[in-house]
Amino acid sequence: MFNLLNSVKGQHDEERRARRYRELIRREAKIGAELFGPIPEGARREFFCLDEHTWVWHEEWTDQTGARRIVTTRYDVRPSGVLKAQDGQPYRYVNLEEGRRLLKAVRMYNQRVQSELYS
């Protein structure tokens, strides 16, 4: 009986930790979205680091025909370079211009989340 209670409590603790972790990512994603200027009405944007080597840029909007558009871009950080993947597109390494912008964005992201969330 005691073991069962401990097991249930452990599960709850783990769920609570996972929920807190997801909430932190959500807050980071909101900060990340603000790095690129105002978000258009009805659109949704997120930018965050998913794990130790993945940046995610997610954008949703309604186009002129009224269709809902969604694009998710993933930047996979590897020792040899940063690989960009978008829905339906082949992987490719980021070029110089894109690399510069990405570098600027991640530095700003770091600055803001560290000062606004983790200090």
Place this chain on the structure above:
Amino acid sequence: MNILNNREPGERKLSTEEASRAHLVTNIVAATEHSLFASLGAEVDPTSPYAAPRVEAPRSVPAFGYANNVVEFPGRGQVEAAPTSVAVPVAPAAAPMPEAPAFGEFSTADPLPGFEPVEQMPYIDYITQQDRAA
């Protein structure tokens, strides 16, 4: 600095999850810088400490021991020697990368050619579907 808890006055204690995320963000940003410099070179940000040392233009370098075109040997008279020079090799310029949509200039009016909206990548459900369910 409080030596008991290793914190500055006013600094709050982070939860395990917060500390984990803070650490992860620091690490991935550093990894991203390393990766970009490794693949694209110092041009990504010449002001960064990660930028590789600049390769100087070819120049004549007097060979060691030939200062002032004179070589001195202990116990011998001065012998004039012609200076030698060593050209510093310059790395060839990297080929330009093909054109691609620039990060941060995503156009909501023009979807990428050939782009077909597909089902969400599984990992994105981690965030967006959690929000939708909430």
